[in-house]
Amino acid sequence: MELNSKLEAVGLTKKYPGTIALKDFSAVFDGGKVNAVIGKNGAGKSTLMKIFSGAIQPSEGKIKINGEPIIIHDPSDAFQKGIGMVYQELSLIPELSVTENIFLGRLPKKDLFGKSVIDWKLAYKKTKEILTSMEIEIDVKVPVRKLSVGQQQLVEIAKAMSFSPSVLILDEPTSALAKHETQMLFSIISNLKKHGVAIIYITHRLQELNEIADTVTVIRDGFFVGTENMEDVTPAKIVDMMFGEVEQRTRPEDLGVSEEIILEVKNLTRRPEFEDISFRLKRGEVLGIAGMLGSGRSELLRAIFGADPYQSGEILFEGESLPGPYHNSPALCRDLGIAMTPENRKTEGLILPLSVRQNLCLASMNQIAANGIITITLERKYAEKQAHALQIKYSNLEEHVSSLSGGNQQKVVIGNWLNTDPKVIIFDEPSRGIDVQAKQQIFQIMWDLSRKNLSSIFVSTELEELLEVCHRILVMRHGRIIQEVFPDNTSLEQLYAMCMEA
C-alpha cells in the first residue's frame, strides 16, 4: 500500500433547482490522518460525501487523488479509483457470511474438473488476512446477522479495506454503536492510519473529535469554513465555526403558562432506549426536548403516546394514571386528548394512496362517523376547516396527499390531529425537510395552541428552533434527561454542548 495518499476537493459546487447544496468547497484531506468533517444537519456533509462516492456529480469543481484529477462516474467506480465508503446505514446481507459479504460478487475462483468454482479456502484465508491486519477478531464463516451492530460496522470497514483504498470515508460510523463498540471502532481506525490511508470521518458528534481526529474541517451552509489541527482548537471554537453568527430569535411575549399540570411522566423506563424519565408539562406550555439522533427522544415520545410499550414508570394525564406499560395505545391517548405527529410523515403519518380530505380525518373518524357511518358533509367541513386554518396548498381536497409538497404534507399530519381537539400535541421533528415558511407556520401553530392554554411537546434536532419556540427545554443524552434549561438564559452553543457532552 502506498504511503500518505491525499484527497483534494477543488471548488466543488452542487446546485439543485432552487438551492445550492455546496458552494465552491475546497479542502485537502491528508493520508495517515483522521480528517474529521463536521457540520450541523443540512450543512452539506452528505452532499460532499455523495460527490466523493460518485453517487452524484458536482455541478462544478473537481476531485484529485494524489494530485491527479479524477472523475468518479458511480459508486463502483469510486472503489476502483481508490475511494472506500462506509455508509451510515449498513449495506451488508444478513444471511451471508462475513467472507461472502466482504467478497460479494468477487469471490476467488479455482478450476475444478474444468469448471470454475468458488475457492472457499482462499476466500477464507484472504478474509482472515484482512481482518488480522485490522486487528479484528471475528469468525469469517459466521452469518452477519449473528454479529452485533458494532461488529457489522467493522465488517463493513473490512469490506471497504479489501479494495486497498487510498481514501476511506466513514459516514457517522458511531451513530448506532454502544460505548464499548465505539472504543473498538476507534482503535481500528487509529490502526488504519498507519497504513497511510486518508481517513475522512464525518460526524456531528463534537465529543468524538478529541478522541479520534487529527484535523477537523468545518462545513456550514455548503461553505468550507476552515480546517484546523485538533491540537490547536477548542470545542468552543469548533462550535463557533459550525454555527457562525446566529441571530437568536425568541417566541412572542404573550404566551403565558399556567401552573396547572396536564401531563406528568414519572420514572419512565425502557432499557436501553430511555431510563428514569420524569417531567411535568403545564397547561399552555411549549416544552422542548433537545437531543441528538439516538438519544432516545423519539422512543420516549412513542412510549408516552402508547405507540410502543415501556418497562416501568407511570404516565399521568390530568391527574389520572394511564393504564400500565402494555395497555397504553394511540387510540386511548387520542380519546383522552393526546396527539402525536410522528417523526417520519411518509411512513408513520400519512396514508399516501388516500386523498387530502381522508388524511385530514383519520384520527377524528369517531367525530364525523357517529354510529360508524360517515357524514360526508361533516367530513368535508372538518377537512376544509384545517386546510383553511393551516393554509394547506392543494388544488382539490380529493387529490392524493402524495402529490403535496413536504411542508403541506406535514400540515396535513398536524391538521389530522388538530381535528381531534387535543389538549396536548407531541410534535416529533415536525420541521424536518420542509421550507422556512412552513416551519414558521408550524411554530405559529404551537404558539396558537399555547394561547388557547393547550400544551405542546416539541422535539427537534435543530437546536436553534427549540430556543426560538419553547418555554422550557429538557436535554436528553443516552436515554436520560440530564438538564432542564430556559431559552431566555441559554445560548445555542451552550445547548449544543449539553447535547454533545463536549
Add this chain to the structure above:
Amino acid sequence: MVNANRLQIDFRQYIMEAILIVMIIIFGIFAPGFFSITNMLNILRNVSMQGIIAFGMTLVLISGELDLSVGSHVAFAGCLSAYVTQALSVAENGMLPETAAIIIAMVIVLIIGFLIGVFIGVFRTRFKVPTFITTLALMASLSGAGNLLTQGFPITPFPEWYNFLGGGYIFGIPFPAIIFLIVFFFIHFLANYTSFGRSVYSIGGNEEASRLSGIKVKRNKILIMAIVAVLAALAGLLNSSQIMSGTASTARGWELEIISAVIIGGVSLQGGSGRVWGTFIGVMFIGIMINGMTMLNVSEYWQYVVRGILILSAILINQIKEMNTE
C-alpha cells in the same frame, strides 16, 4: 384546455367500463340471443356466487391481505350443511322436521364460517402469520374436511324446496342474483360510507400510520377476514342448493377466479386502493366474456387463454393509469 383535460381523466377512470360496453356490443351483434332477457339473467346467476365472495375479497385485497381458502370454504360449507341436515333429519334421530334441520344447518355453517375468518385474522394480527400462508393451509384442510364429512361422495339430504336458494326466482330474477346485488350494495356502502370501510383503506395504505392515528388495526383486520369467510359460507350454501348436495369437489379453483375478477376491477395487490364498483365490473366482465364466447362456440380452452390475457391487460391498464396520475 382545462375541459379537455378533465374529460380525458374521466375517461381514464372508466376505461374498464368502456371496454366492457364495447365487448357487450360486439357480442350483441355477433351472438344471436345474447341480448335476450333469459341470457342476461343467466349471466347474473352464473356470476352471482363467485361475485358474492369477490366483494368480500375486495376488502381483503384493499387492506393488503389475501384469502386463498374461499374456494375450499364454499365446498366445505356445502358439505357441512348437508351433513348437519342429514344428521338431524334421518329417521332414527328424526326428532326434527326437515325445514328446522336445514335452518339449523345454515346457521351453523355461517357461524363456523365467521369463526374461520376470525381464526385467520387472529393468526395474522397476534402471531404475524401472513394471511397467504394461513389461508393456503386452510385451503387444504377445508377441502379435506369436506371430504371427511361426506366420505368422498356427494350427500343429498335436501328436500325439493331447498333448491329455491340456488335455483329459484323472485319476480323472474334468480334468487342468488338478488343476494349478489344485496351484497354488492352492502359492501359498497361499508367501503365508502362507514368508518370501518375507511379503516380498510387506511390500513392497506399504511398500517403503522393507521395505528398511530388511533385506528384499531387488529380488530378491523380480523373483521375483514371474517366478512369474506362468512360470504364464502353463504355462497357455499347457495351452491349446495343449486347442486342439491354436499359435494367436496365443488368450487375448486374459485379463489383464483375471484381474485382475478377483483384485480380486473382495478384493486391493487399492494393495498390501499380499489373500488367495490370496480369489482362489480370485474365480475361482470368475466361472466359476460365466458357467456359470449360460449354463445359464439369458442372452445373452453380458448376461453381460459383469453381470460389470462384479460387479467394481464387489466393490470397493464391499471398500471398505466397509476403512472399517469403520479
